[in-house]
Amino acid sequence: MNTSEVYMKQNIGGRVGRGERPALVLVDFVNGFNDPDLLGGGNIPDAIRHSAELLELARTLSLPVAFTRVVYEASNVNTGAFCRKIPALAALTEENPASEIVPQLAPRADEYIIRKSQASSFFGTNLAAWLIWRSVDTLIVTGCTTSGCVRATVIDSASWNFRTIVPRECVGDRAIGPHEANLFDMDAKYADVETRASLESYLRGIF
Amino acid sequence: MNTSEVYMKQNIGGRVGRGERPALVLVDFVNGFNDPDLLGGGNIPDAIRHSAELLELARTLSLPVAFTRVVYEASNVNTGAFCRKIPALAALTEENPASEIVPQLAPRADEYIIRKSQASSFFGTNLAAWLIWRSVDTLIVTGCTTSGCVRATVIDSASWNFRTIVPRECVGDRAIGPHEANLFDMDAKYADVETRASLESYLRGIF
Amino acid sequence: MNTSEVYMKQNIGGRVGRGERPALVLVDFVNGFNDPDLLGGGNIPDAIRHSAELLELARTLSLPVAFTRVVYEASNVNTGAFCRKIPALAALTEENPASEIVPQLAPRADEYIIRKSQASSFFGTNLAAWLIWRSVDTLIVTGCTTSGCVRATVIDSASWNFRTIVPRECVGDRAIGPHEANLFDMDAKYADVETRASLESYLRGIF
Amino acid sequence: MNTSEVYMKQNIGGRVGRGERPALVLVDFVNGFNDPDLLGGGNIPDAIRHSAELLELARTLSLPVAFTRVVYEASNVNTGAFCRKIPALAALTEENPASEIVPQLAPRADEYIIRKSQASSFFGTNLAAWLIWRSVDTLIVTGCTTSGCVRATVIDSASWNFRTIVPRECVGDRAIGPHEANLFDMDAKYADVETRASLESYLRGIF
Numbered sequence: 001m002n003t004s005e006v007y008m009k010q011n012i013g014g015r016v017g018r019g020e021r022p023a024l025v026l027v028d029f030v031n032g033f034n035d036p037d038l039l040g041g042g043n044i045p046d047a048i049r050h051s052a053e054l055l056e057l058a059r060t061l062s063l064p065v066a067f068t069r070v071v072y073e074a075s076n077v078n079t080g081a082f083c084r085k086i087p088a089l090a091a092l093t094e095e096n097p098a099s100e101i102v103p104q105l106a107p108r109a110d111e112y113i114i115r116k117s118q119a120s121s122f123f124g125t126n127l128a129a130w131l132i133w134r135s136v137d138t139l140i141v142t143g144c145t146t147s148g149c150v151r152a153t154v155i156d157s158a159s160w161n162f163r164t165i166v167p168r169e170c171v172g173d174r175a176i177g178p179h180e181a182n183l184f185d186m187d188a189k190y191a192d193v194e195t196r197a198s199l200e201s202y203l204r205g206i207f
Numbered sequence: 208m209n210t211s212e213v214y215m216k217q218n219i220g221g222r223v224g225r226g227e228r229p230a231l232v233l234v235d236f237v238n239g240f241n242d243p244d245l246l247g248g249g250n251i252p253d254a255i256r257h258s259a260e261l262l263e264l265a266r267t268l269s270l271p272v273a274f275t276r277v278v279y280e281a282s283n284v285n286t287g288a289f290c291r292k293i294p295a296l297a298a299l300t301e302e303n304p305a306s307e308i309v310p311q312l313a314p315r316a317d318e319y320i321i322r323k324s325q326a327s328s329f330f331g332t333n334l335a336a337w338l339i340w341r342s343v344d345t346l347i348v349t350g351c352t353t354s355g356c357v358r359a360t361v362i363d364s365a366s367w368n369f370r371t372i373v374p375r376e377c378v379g380d381r382a383i384g385p386h387e388a389n390l391f392d393m394d395a396k397y398a399d400v401e402t403r404a405s406l407e408s409y410l411r412g413i414f
Numbered sequence: 415m416n417t418s419e420v421y422m423k424q425n426i427g428g429r430v431g432r433g434e435r436p437a438l439v440l441v442d443f444v445n446g447f448n449d450p451d452l453l454g455g456g457n458i459p460d461a462i463r464h465s466a467e468l469l470e471l472a473r474t475l476s477l478p479v480a481f482t483r484v485v486y487e488a489s490n491v492n493t494g495a496f497c498r499k500i501p502a503l504a505a506l507t508e509e510n511p512a513s514e515i516v517p518q519l520a521p522r523a524d525e526y527i528i529r530k531s532q533a534s535s536f537f538g539t540n541l542a543a544w545l546i547w548r549s550v551d552t553l554i555v556t557g558c559t560t561s562g563c564v565r566a567t568v569i570d571s572a573s574w575n576f577r578t579i580v581p582r583e584c585v586g587d588r589a590i591g592p593h594e595a596n597l598f599d600m601d602a603k604y605a606d607v608e609t610r611a612s613l614e615s616y617l618r619g620i621f
Numbered sequence: 622m623n624t625s626e627v628y629m630k631q632n633i634g635g636r637v638g639r640g641e642r643p644a645l646v647l648v649d650f651v652n653g654f655n656d657p658d659l660l661g662g663g664n665i666p667d668a669i670r671h672s673a674e675l676l677e678l679a680r681t682l683s684l685p686v687a688f689t690r691v692v693y694e695a696s697n698v699n700t701g702a703f704c705r706k707i708p709a710l711a712a713l714t715e716e717n718p719a720s721e722i723v724p725q726l727a728p729r730a731d732e733y734i735i736r737k738s739q740a741s742s743f744f745g746t747n748l749a750a751w752l753i754w755r756s757v758d759t760l761i762v763t764g765c766t767t768s769g770c771v772r773a774t775v776i777d778s779a780s781w782n783f784r785t786i787v788p789r790e791c792v793g794d795r796a797i798g799p800h801e802a803n804l805f806d807m808d809a810k811y812a813d814v815e816t817r818a819s820l821e822s823y824l825r826g827i828f
Contacts, residue, residue, distance in 0.1 A: 002382075003382040003383075003384045003385065006248060006249075006381050006382045007381075007382070010245070010246055010293075010295060010381065011293070011294055011295055012292070012293050012295075013292065013293075014291050014292050014293065014294055015291065016288050016291040016292055017291065019549075021549075038217070039217055041213060042213075073733070073734075074730075075730045075731050077731055077732065077733045078733055078747060078751055080368040080750060080751070080754040081223050081365045081366075081368050081369070081370060081371065081397075081754070082365055082366070082396075082397075084221050084222065084223040084224065085219070085220065085221050085223055085365070085395065085396050085397060085398075086217075086218070086219050086220075086221065086395075086396060087218055087221055088217060088218055088219075109695075109696045110696050110698055111698065112694070112698045112699055113694075115736075117747055118365075118366035118747070118750070119362055119365075119366060119396070119397070120362065120366065123363075123366045123747075124366070124745065124746055124747035124750065125745055126699060126738055126739070126744075126745035128542070128546075128574070129573060129574050129575040129701060129739070129745065130575070130699055130701070131546075132542075132545075132546060132551070132574055132575045132576065133575035133701040133702070135433075135435075135549060135551050137546070137549050147392050147396075148392075148396055151362075151392075152362050152366075155326055155327065155358075155359045155362065156330075158288045158289055158292070158325075158326075159288075159289070159325035159326060159327065159330045159331070159359075159543060160542070160543050160546055161287040161288045161543045161544070161546045161547035162288070162546065163288060164288065174213050174214075174217065175209075175210040175213045175214070176210075177210050177388075178210065178388070178391070178392060181384075181385070181388035181389075181392075182388075182392070184385070185354050185355075185358075185385060185388075185389070188292065188293075189289075189292050189293060189326070189354075189355055190288075190289075190292060190326070191292075226756075228756075280526070280527075281523075282523045282524050284524055284525065284526045285526055285540060285544055287543060287544070287547040288547070316488075316489045317489050317491055318491065319487070319491045319492055320487075322529075324540055325540070325543070330540075331538065331539055331540035331543065332538055333492060333531055333532070333537075333538035335749070335753075335781070336494060336532070336538065336780060336781050336782045337492055337494070337782070338753075339749075339752075339753065339758070339781055339782045339783065340494040340495070340782035342640075342642075342756060342758050344753070344756050366750060367749070367750050367753055368750045368751070368753045368754035369753065416796075417796035417797075417798050417799065420662060420663075420795050420796045421795075421796070424659070424660055424707075424709060424795065425707070425708055425709055426706070426707050426709075427706065427707075428705050428706050428707065428708055429705065430702050430705040430706055431705065452631070453631055455627060456627075494782040495637050495779045495780075495782050495783070495784060495785065495811075496779055496780070496810075496811075498635050498636065498637040498638065499633070499634065499635050499637055499779070499809065499810050499811060499812075500631075500632070500633050500634075500635065500809075500810060501632055501635055502631060502632055502633075532779075532780035533776055533779075533780060533810070533811070534776065534780060537777075537780045538780070561806050561810075562806075562810055565776075565806075566776050566780075569740055569741065569772075569773050569776065570744075572702045572703055572706070572739075572740070573702075573703070573739035573740060573741065573744045573745070573773075575701040575702050576702070577702060578702065588627050588628075588631065589623075589624040589627045589628070590624075591624050591802075592624065592802070592805070592806060595798075595799070595802035595803075595806075596802075596806070598799070599768050599769075599772075599799060599802075599803070602706065602707075603703075603706050603707060603740070603768075603769055604702075604703075604706060604740070605706075
């Protein structure tokens with residue numbers, strides 16, 4: 001049996017479905033991850049373009065919107081295991097333009113910018129508490145990289161029991177092999193990976 | 208550039224290194240994940256065989272050892288998003304033999320058996336607190352599946368700043384494509400993936 | 415200024431208010447905490463009696479209901495700092511009747527029994543995820559002891575941004591001084607402490 | 622029986638003891654909590670004075686040192702339940718001098734300043750991961766207020782299984798009743814409350 005046959009036989013990849021109170025999180029769409037000479041490349045620019053359009057709809061519908069940035073102290077006092085694996089992360093300090101949200105997605109004053117130092121947007125942050133306060137039951141995850149902070153965020157989102165949706169065109173990675181492999185895993189186990197069009201149709205339907 | 212070239216250019220995949228106080232966690236090596244008709248298959252039997260030998264060394268060296276099992280209430284009152292994606296999980300209740308550790312790895316009385324209901328061995332458990340109490344700085348992660356609960360455990364282990372080691376032969380998956388893809392991702396971003404022989408040489412060296 | 419004047423001047427003790435989706439958690443109402451020779455005493459029997467009546471209403475209204483028990487492994491492999499402070503806790507193993515929910519509050523099959531090994535009902539458990547799955551926005555906390563596991567649970571409940579309500583008659587402690595001191599602190603900083611009658615009036619009003 | 626007799630009979634208040642790798646955290650010693658017209662008063666100035674001397678020793682011995690500040694976004698997008706109870710907290714934004722560490726305890730560049738929005742220094746932060754990276758087994762907690770963020774931090778510290786020490790003179794509160802009541806609870810259940818002299822003697826002994 002090939003992989004698809006095994007998964008079908010074991011009934012892996014059910015639909016988690018959609019709730020009534022969605023929120024949008026945009027993971028690590030910062031300049032450094034949009035620069036092929038730093039940590040970017042691949043289809044990340046496409047993901048930013050699609051996410052900008054999705055963000056516009058989310059704002060029209062008044063969805064809660066959160067952004068994440070990787071930010072370490074200038075002294076690097078809070079770097080750890082993650083920066084051993086990816087040393088370039090340690091340069092993403094508060095003042096470094098590489099750690100700022102890309103201009104195409106510039107946050108509004110009432111949107112939540114979350115600083116994080118690990119892969120998942122939930123780890124060491126108040127994202128879950130912020131979503132609970134807003135009675136969110138469905139989390140739309142966009143961002144980069146698909147195989148890194150998006151995947152980590154999606155696992156946690158599912159573990160926190162948020163119905164989790166990944167609009168396929170709105171996540172990107174520096175290399176396409178890991179991008180596709182992680183879309184496959186996430187759709188099988190943690191989230192409903194779907195097209196942006198399908199997601200937007202759902203969003204328009206509930207408001 | 209291909210994936211390897213991109214990662215090399217961006218300096219992704221550094222070595223996290225090894226500490227002085229390792230512990231061993233065996234993720235979800237239960238009968239249901241060793242049964243190709245339920246949730247098993249692929250190279251999971253090989254991973255169990257290799258893990259049994261590693262476990263023997265860990266016991267000789269008196270390393271802290273923890274096992275995880277996926278266990279839901281018989282009433283299924285605590286199933287959630289994860290069981291929507293993989294419905295077969297919901298059958299793994301306390302009394303179901305499918306949720307028991309495989310006999311090849313039968314835990315001893317002084318080893319910690321952790322019940323969990325999400326992918327990561329850290330989520331909703333006391334694993335991190337248990338490791339802190341033992342001053343563990345290095346976590347060896349074995350188990351199944353590589354693309355599921357092992358990957359999720361490894362991400363969290365790195366986020367908690369444990370130096371994380373994945374002995375390649377000691378993790379397995381129902382399908383080889385996702386197995387390989389996740390070994391690649393984990394070695395790039397969260398853990399040092401190495402051979403069992405290399406790991407055992409390190410373990411023997413520190414005791 | 416006395417304490418009340420200081421708190422009034424600094425505007426401490428605002429009302430967190432009530433949401434639309436309440437759930438009930440009953441903390442550690444187990445035999446061992448209802449036995450003055452083990453870990454009980456004081457006004458805990460009264461708290462159990464009042465909680466039984468509140469539980470009946472919660473069941474009538476189909477609120478999500480969770481119970482907690484302190485449970486350690488028979489081998490004590492997972493005891494730690496908490497059991498150094500309160501050694502009697504370590505005897506609360508799965509099979510010990512002292513760790514069972516008191517008969518006056520016997521859980522139904524569809525209610526969630528959470529095993530925990532730390533003070534807070536949220537720590538190392540899936541309580542928050544379970545509440546998120548049910549879109550709960552308001553957590554009613556009853557149980558014992560007021561100065562121990564109730565206080566710890568209430569702090570976490572507030573930090574997770576659940577509107578938290580403590581019905582005064584439904585929490586108890588082995589000694590009245592700490593009971594009263596912790597009701598004061600919780601009402602000032604984390605929860606709305608109110609009468610059972612007031613809470614029940616709210617519950618009846620939303621269903 | 623009075624409270625002490627009950628606790629003695631039930632053997633509550635054992636010593637958690639001290640480890641070999643201590644770290645120091647200074648909770649919320651910011652200007653706003655040192656100003657009786659905002660959120661300060663009582664014996665907080667004394668606690669700052671004593672903590673400054675303890676900090677000097679910690680620096681001499683090269684202990685890991687972390688400070689916490691309560692910081693909300695200027696837009697208040699991340700306020701929640703806690704700010705409903707204590708509305709003055711919401712003014713503690715990044716640029717507000719009230720949210721800055723008091724000058725007597727000015728952090729050095731290599732010390733970790735943690736921004737938090739809940740009571741516990743562990744909630745929604747990377748404090749535990751930061752301590753794990755440094756192999757810390759013992760956490761010394763100072764700060765204010767005893768009945769608020771110190772108590773919440775101490776509960777979590779114990780739950781994470783750090784041996785937790787509270788030097789009595791180094792914590793303070795706006796009112797003495799809650800201060801004393803919480804020292805009692807913490808010493809009974811979560812931490813060893815001791816004199817600064819006793820703590821310093823231990824610290825000098827291990828280095």
